[in-house]
Amino acid sequence: xxxxxxxxxxxxxxxxxxxxxxxxxxxxxxxxxxxxxxxxxxxxxxxxxxxxxxxxxxxxxxxxxxxxxxxxxxxxxxxxxxxxxxxxxxxxxxxxxxxxxxxxxxxxxxxxxxxxxxxxxxxxxxxxxxxxxxxxxxxxxxxxxxxxxxxxxxxxxxxxxxxxxxxxxxxxxxxxxxxxxxxxxxxxxxxxxxx
Amino acid sequence: xxxxxxxxxxxxxxxxxxxxxxxxxxxxxxxxxxxxxxxxxxxxxxxxxxxxxxxxxxxxxxxxxxxxxxxxxxxxxxxxxxxxxxxxxxxxxxxxxxxxxxxxxxxxxxxxxxxxxxxxxxxxxxxxxxxxxxxxxxxxxxxxxxxxxxxxxxxxxxxxxxxxxxxxxxxxxxxxxxxxxxxxxxxxxxxxxxxxxxxxxxxxxxxxxxxxxxxxxxxxxxxxxxxxxxxxxxxxxxxxxxxxxxxxxxxxxxxxxxxxxxxxxxxxxxxxxxxxxxxxxxxxxxxxxxxxxxxxxxxxxxxxxxxxxxxxxxxxxxxxxxxxxxxxxxxxxxxxxxxxxxxxxxxxxxxxxxxxxxxxxxxxxxxxxxxxxxxxxxxxxxxxxxxxxxxxxxxxxxxxxxxxxxxxxxxxxxxxxxxxxxxxxxxxxxxxxxxxxxxxxxxxxxxxxxxxxxxxxxxxxxxxxxxxxxxxxxxxxxxxxxxxxxxxxxxxxxxxxxxxxxxxxxxxxxxxxxxxxxxxxxxxx
Numbered sequence: 001x002x003x004x005x006x007x008x009x010x011x012x013x014x015x016x017x018x019x020x021x022x023x024x025x026x027x028x029x030x031x032x033x034x035x036x037x038x039x040x041x042x043x044x045x046x047x048x049x050x051x052x053x054x055x056x057x058x059x060x061x062x063x064x065x066x067x068x069x070x071x072x073x074x075x076x077x078x079x080x081x082x083x084x085x086x087x088x089x090x091x092x093x094x095x096x097x098x099x100x101x102x103x104x105x106x107x108x109x110x111x112x113x114x115x116x117x118x119x120x121x122x123x124x125x126x127x128x129x130x131x132x133x134x135x136x137x138x139x140x141x142x143x144x145x146x147x148x149x150x151x152x153x154x155x156x157x158x159x160x161x162x163x164x165x166x167x168x169x170x171x172x173x174x175x176x177x178x179x180x181x182x183x184x185x186x187x188x189x190x191x192x193x194x195x
Numbered sequence: 196x197x198x199x200x201x202x203x204x205x206x207x208x209x210x211x212x213x214x215x216x217x218x219x220x221x222x223x224x225x226x227x228x229x230x231x232x233x234x235x236x237x238x239x240x241x242x243x244x245x246x247x248x249x250x251x252x253x254x255x256x257x258x259x260x261x262x263x264x265x266x267x268x269x270x271x272x273x274x275x276x277x278x279x280x281x282x283x284x285x286x287x288x289x290x291x292x293x294x295x296x297x298x299x300x301x302x303x304x305x306x307x308x309x310x311x312x313x314x315x316x317x318x319x320x321x322x323x324x325x326x327x328x329x330x331x332x333x334x335x336x337x338x339x340x341x342x343x344x345x346x347x348x349x350x351x352x353x354x355x356x357x358x359x360x361x362x363x364x365x366x367x368x369x370x371x372x373x374x375x376x377x378x379x380x381x382x383x384x385x386x387x388x389x390x391x392x393x394x395x396x397x398x399x400x401x402x403x404x405x406x407x408x409x410x411x412x413x414x415x416x417x418x419x420x421x422x423x424x425x426x427x428x429x430x431x432x433x434x435x436x437x438x439x440x441x442x443x444x445x446x447x448x449x450x451x452x453x454x455x456x457x458x459x460x461x462x463x464x465x466x467x468x469x470x471x472x473x474x475x476x477x478x479x480x481x482x483x484x485x486x487x488x489x490x491x492x493x494x495x496x497x498x499x500x501x502x503x504x505x506x507x508x509x510x511x512x513x514x515x516x517x518x519x520x521x522x523x524x525x526x527x528x529x530x531x532x533x534x535x536x537x538x539x540x541x542x543x544x545x546x547x548x549x550x551x552x553x554x555x556x557x558x559x560x561x562x563x564x565x566x567x568x569x570x571x572x573x574x575x576x577x578x579x580x581x582x583x584x585x586x587x588x589x590x591x592x593x594x595x596x597x598x599x600x601x602x603x604x605x606x607x608x609x610x611x612x613x614x615x616x617x618x619x620x621x622x623x624x625x626x627x628x629x630x631x632x633x634x635x636x637x638x639x640x641x642x643x644x645x646x647x648x649x650x651x652x653x654x655x656x657x658x659x660x661x662x663x664x665x666x667x668x669x670x671x672x673x674x675x676x677x678x679x680x681x682x683x684x685x686x687x688x689x690x691x692x693x694x695x696x697x698x699x700x701x702x703x704x705x706x707x708x709x710x711x712x713x714x715x716x717x718x719x720x
Binding site: 006007009010011013014017018020021022023024025026027028029031032035044075114116120121122123171173175 | 307377379405410411416435503508
């Protein structure tokens with residue numbers, strides 16, 4: 001191979017590999033919609049719809065009982081009271097139920113929240129149908145306001161026989177509280193006093 | 196071979212003098228040396244961080260540093276060792292060795308080569324500066340999981356841009372290596388005649404080109420989540436923090452093979468030399484390396500069994516991961532068959548290579564245990580994982596770099612290293628690395644979590660043993676440093692072939708190899 005030939009070949013190889021680099025950088029971003037579509041289609045990873053479902057059409061499976069548990073969390077320990085009125089319910093697949101959550105704004109100012117649902121086990125996510133939910137839209141709370149908010153849902157009878165308990169978990173994000181708390185040098189060395 | 200000797204009458208062939216030689220050099224041997232010296236410095240920087248970790252864990256309780264600094268040390272130790280020590284060490288070896296192993300006069304893209312190297316000190320300046328910023332260095336683990344990493348203080352953009360720069364550097368280095376191997380081989384050097392180190396690096400280069408941009412994309416998403424209001428990983432905005440783990444490990448698993456495939460190439464060069472037999476199963480070695488590289492793209496989920504993956508996902512990633520053991524087993528058995536009935540001698544490079552085979556296998560087997568989804572839920576984020584990846588990366592990858600340095604140092608310097616000191620380095624390192632990491636298996640199985648500065652009292656004895664092993668291992672690396680310095684400064688003159696059983700183009704060159712080699716390509720039979 002002549003020197004000239006090797007140089008041309010090397011440049012061509014380099015350009016091709018550079019295209020691979022650009023392509024893979026794009027692929028990293030393409031993974032984002034691919035991931036969402038994959039989770040939506042397969043129901044993996046607890047995909048939960050944030051749009052209202054239509055009322056149940058199927059027969060009510062009166063022979064079957066599924067336990068639904070409710071979990072409520074406030075992200076980053078912002079001052080909110082957020083809890084389910086009932087911790088758990090026994091439900092029949094196909095029948096509509098309503099559960100209530102109490103949300104109280106303990107901050108001294110008006111706040112906007114977004115509440116994000118998640119279902120465990122993940123594969124039960126698309127069988128948990130909500131016809132009405134406070135999680136579909138952002139909610140505004142005046143300072144100190146308390147609201148009792150409903151979620152109306154049914155369990156799709158197509159839920160796997162292996163699943164007897166479904167956990168619905170809500171996380172409250174305070175959109176007006178700003179980003180992560182300011183870094184606090186003292187807080188990190190709190191425990192050092194123990195030495 | 197007359198074409199291989201240095202033509203003294205060409206004046207411009209002598210290296211320029213002074214600092215500009217190193218700043219502006221496009222010579223593959225100079226850049227190889229720069230890469231390796233940089234890697235050695237980073238090895239000691241990362242090692243010092245490991246020493247702080249082991250001192251803190253020497254006794255239960257918070258004894259030396261505060262927890263936040265401890266977390267900075269675990270995170271920075273990983274980043275420095277992976278991106279600062281191991282990857283540059285392998286790239287340095289590739290720069291020095293690949294042209295002389297395939298009979299090329301230099302790398303294909305020498306200027307890019309220079310740039311790729313000089314990005315490294317820039318990237319590490321950014322990364323190490325974070326230790327002095329308000330809020331400290333990254334402390335959320337080298338995996339940079341959100342939302343924790345987004346709570347990092349002023350160091351956050353430094354971390355992201357350091358990762359970008361280091362990624363660009365390794366991508367440029369890899370494009371150069373692949374272009375060299377594919378276009379610059381001497382006549383007659385067909386692909387299936389290349390030394391396995393060259394093969395391993397060709398495949399590694401493709402892995403780097405394929406996955407480093409994905410990491411760059413992932414950290415870019417972190418950056419825009421933090422500063423530009425996107426919600427890739429922010430649940431409040433409809434994103435998903437688990438998705439970061441998928442994207443990260445899509446990069447991260449090939450990355451661990453990037454750190455080990457060149458090691459396979461090195462060991463495949465050293466064992467045949469000292470067994471005085473050709474490598475057993477050359478072509479199966481090539482195919483095994485390629486298979487491992489392919490499998491690396493479909494096993495990332497085994498890092499995430501505990502995120503709540505559905506059964507089908509767990510089974511897929513479990514079986515795919517266990518498949519990796521097949522081509523890896525092929526390699527182990529090929530090395531054993533190469534040694535079988537060979538006339539073996541045990542110089543330091545061979546000792547490190549044999550230790551590599553044994554200790555890497557231990558790390559590989561604990562890897563198979565971790566691949567089992569049902570038991571991984573217990574092992575996840577415990578010291579069992581720490582023991583596993585240190586067996587494959589320290590007594591695996593780093594031992595292979597030690598072996599390579601001892602093996603080729605006489606060719607680089609023209610002097611033999613001090614064999615007695617080399618053996619001291621080997622035995623101290625090999626014994627202490629086991630004292631250091633073997634007890635960590637038991638700690639992990641008993642439930643000690645990783646990345647925590649304190650632990651329950653029942654873990655005290657094993658942690659103390661482990662720390663003592665760590666201190667001995669750390670100190671014995673000073674012997675390594677001394678061996679290199681001593682060898683550079685002088686010593687018994689090395690012959691051209693250096694080792695009795697050494698085969699390959701680099702051993703036809705004089706020792707030390709002249710500044711320019713194979714300007715007229717050798718003919719390979």
